[in-house]
Amino acid sequence: MIALIMFIVCLLMLTLGYPVAFTFGGVAVLFGLYTQGLDLFLLVAYRLHAIMTNVTLMAVPLFIFMGLILEKSGIAERMLESMGLLFGHVRGGLAVSTVVVGMLLAASTGVVGASVVTMGLIALPVMLKYSYDKKLASGVICASGTLGQIIPPSIVLIILGDVLQQPVGDFYRAALLPGLLLVVLYIIVCLVAAYLKKDFAPPIPRSSALSNVPYWQVFKAIVPALALVMVVLGTVIAGVATPTESAAMGAVGAIILALPGGRFRFSMLHQVAMETTKISAMVFTILAGATFFSMVFTYTGGDEAVEEIMQYIPGGQWGFVILMMLVIFLLGFFIDFVEIAYIFVPMIAPVLLKLNIDPLWFGILIALNLQASFLTPPFGFSLFYLRGVAPASVTTLEIYRGVIPFIFLQLIALAIVMVFPGIVRVF
Template identity: 55%
Template sequence: MIGIIMFFTALFMLLIGFPVAFTFGAVSVFFGIVAGIVEIYTYADASMGITAIITDGFAEGMYMFDFMPHRIWSIMNNTILMAVPMFIFMGIVLQKTGLAERLLESMGFLFGEIRGGVAISTVLVGSLLAASTGVVGASVVAMGVISLPVMLKYKYNTELATGTICASGTLGQIIPPSIVLIILGDVFQVPVGDLFKAAIWPGLTLVAAYILFILVVAFIRKDMAPAIPADPSRGRKSKQVVRALIDIIPSLTLIILVLGSIFAGIATPTESSAVGCLGAIVLSFMYRSFSFSMVKAAALESVKITSMVFAILIGATAFSMVFTYTGGDELVEHFMMSLPGDEKWGFIIFTMIAILILGFFIDFVEISYIIVPILVPIAANLDINPVWFAILIAMNLQTSFLTPPFGFSLFYLKGVVPATVRTMQIYRGVLPFIAIQIIVLGLLAVFPEFFGINPSL
């Protein structure tokens, strides 16, 4: 039971605001010592004093941490994880080139003359940015700054506008190249390229579902998403189409270079991330926004984000080691195997609900490195395809960016919206999109073959 108590202690500390990496490390050391003392006490004879039990237990508990340098060394030598800082750098450079601004302005006027057109263009641009950058924060902030004022100006419903922006910004979690898919590829020990391929159709289905929802709302409630009158100052419609294509083609080219090289087997995800970084620099030259100060700022921001991810990974490694040492993984596996009904579906339903609930409170990185490693061996025992299971988890983790009260996309957007937009309006706006994500997640679980995924090994 020590491992289970340790898990809930760490969860409680995260909920009250302790730093993630330090929480995992401190809890691991404390409960590792407790486990050592308990073990020595269990096998101690009557002549052994309490001081000796505590001293020997302390030494026994700390002994397991002798292996931490080897684990950290293996993490730092993991070539899959090398793609994380490079994709982050690529996304930040593209954000600073003004790519999002150009895409949103062109496509907003392109689709603006139909009801819900600006919201639809926001979803489409969100999917393009997701496939170009994979960085959620950059997409949400960019669209919040550019797209939201346009929608509010033309009397869009505030809840619909904010919900569309938050949901579109989180598409970077499921549409490749996605940081969460790279992390899950490392946790599941499956090729990241396989996860990228498997995520394409679920991601596009989500985009289509968002657009369908916007069209239905705009048809039923015409005042929620009115059409934007044509702007004569932008020239003929054909000229607007050409301008939009000029803005779209560079990002599409980058997507083809990055994802195409992976799917064609020409490059690994790590190698393609280097191609993406080079492509982002080339685009900065094209948009005349290149400067060494921009590259330095992007590099520093990438280092900060990457350091956060790796610090959490190291803390999570210690946590996982102690959790296994105390037998917590066996207890969880026994519980999962004893769920009522079919073992496989009972396990999947329970894990999806648990991850969805945890996503209300903690970040996807913590879930990926703490919860998922506990589930991987159980899924293997049930002959569940790790690629399918990883995509289910990725889709579920995407929802965590939207769920109140701690969804990161909600905070990103709140930081850039006008003061007239209240937090509760953002919360209400994302609820329909959360429901859509859960529906698509259910379809992916029940009909994986429809998405081109085999659910069994």
């Protein structure tokens, strides 16, 4: 009962707008003092030391750094413009190019905010210029930006690998096909929408300035970034390097790619380092608060209560999986993926062993589900990112309406992976 009250208090404080990390940490302090006294806090230092010395989690700031370098140096911008040249003359081609670039940005950065902002600044004005439907343009950008949640090197996959005690390389291999499935679904919907409604996504006229750039410049902009992605992901998937080692290679590789373009400056490097520090500090502060919360939750009998409750869920394995996916989807409306991964997932992780559920498959389901949390109002971060850079002619309601079809596509992809679990074991 105490553990349940503690969880409810946290949700109420989050609803009132209190910071996530300090909410969970503060509530854990109060309930920990009440139930266990000062003795419980002797374990806090050991828990924090375990976080600080976790080699796998070192990949998080390195991948953030790599993604920000690619964004600030203009490499991501050139990729987006080049893809527009390749697909722009097809009806719905600009939307398709945005999806493909979103996939490449996801595979090279893994940072959702950077992807959405970059495409919002570059692709949205171009699509509006060529009379694309505002809802379709907004939905494509928000959805494509969230591909960084499922396509490696996804930060959420690193977190889930740590929480579920599974090798991150296995998660990367398992996420490849579900991520590509989602890309294909996005592209199909864009082409079908352009075919059914001719004015939704018209082709770029052959006489436009966008068509006068030689194709060798297109490949010049795409191939280096694609090579970096192949090296970073290939070394992890092949087992040649750990995620941390590949992230370090990616960070250095991003700097090397930024040099020839002439945009690399030490001031840019300082700015990237500062932003990386802020984002990493946010993630690890949440992790520290969530770790403290889960420790108190466990010592107050919360984990045993959760296991007992789960035993009464009808339907066995499938009943548990469906209910958890529904709960995670609903939680995504209100709290961030980091809090869900660090607080809710550890509560249900012990049940996986008792029900003989594959943690790798379940982790991919969670990653797909958490991806939808970036699009669901009222707190979908992708919606806020795009709203911050979109012109005033694009209303907030149009952005909200634009993402609805893509939320359904993500749920369809989730259902496909749920029904066909072998998808995660193909690679």
